Amino acid sequence: MTNTQFTQIITQHNTSLYNFALKFTKDADDANDLLQDTMMKAIKFLNKFEEGTNIKGWLFTIMRNTFINNYRRRIKVQSIVTQEEDISSYNLLHSSTRNDSETSFAMGDIKRALSGLTDTYSVPFVRYVEGYKYEEIAIELGIPIGTVKTRIHQARKHLQKQLQMYKERIN
Template sequence: MDQYQFTQTISKYSQHLFEHAIKFTRDEDDAKDLVQETLIKGMRFCKNFADGTNLKGWLYVIMKNTFINDFRKTARKKEVITTDDEISNAQLTKSAATNNANTTFAMEDISKAMASIKPEYSIPFQLYFEGYKYEEIAEQLDIPLGTVKTHIHQARHGLQKYLSMYRK
């Protein structure tokens, strides 16, 4: 039997497969998807079907295995993504307020820390933080490359000391 004849033959079983798919999925749309997947796999693997055997049974096994595999995939996803804790609007508001307050204090501390650093250290550090490369900073400030690296290192060290309370 060629591909076209095989496709015509298996399409006759779609209603029967749908009835069984409803029993598996208990949802009409999911059942339609399962039947479609089954028929596609049946067409794709038609070379594996032995003529003279039960085609309806062969398709049913494909459908059952497809459903089981999909069920296992879904179960694995649910294990990874747990929804044990319900998140209420009140919890989100409290969390957002806490985060906003913490962020405000942290930004104030960072600003104070930057102000405490000597300008010759903070300017190269800010440029580096903005994404400039050491060479670009050296060229822009007209200072040696080694000096740029030293100033950035000193700025980091000063910030670490000033912001040590935020270390975990």
């Protein structure tokens, strides 16, 4: 089946997929975004679809998983923002200029430490920090899950070593 044929088949399910997305998101714009993400993933993973199976069910599964993964990423980001707000309110005794300059130095150190990694290690690590699962990273990079885990572990070790001074400040 060609990409064009596949696209024609999956677009027949747009209305039912949109309604399904609307139940998840409760917002028309978010439902459209989820529908678009689902269609893009379906086209990207066309080779994973087995002809003769239920394409509508396959699309609904992609949509559900996409929604769940996006939700997890949002929760992770909100958690990080909340922690940063707690930290900044804890440090209200320090002037904001001092905090800004310290943050700038820390971010610079983190960027330098990350730049010391090859793409082999930095790409899986950054994807993991962004909230992607090991399986998703493995599929995206076309490598085994064990390799993804090893590369993330090695990146962490490298970053811990490079950013040791911040650990010593906390203790």
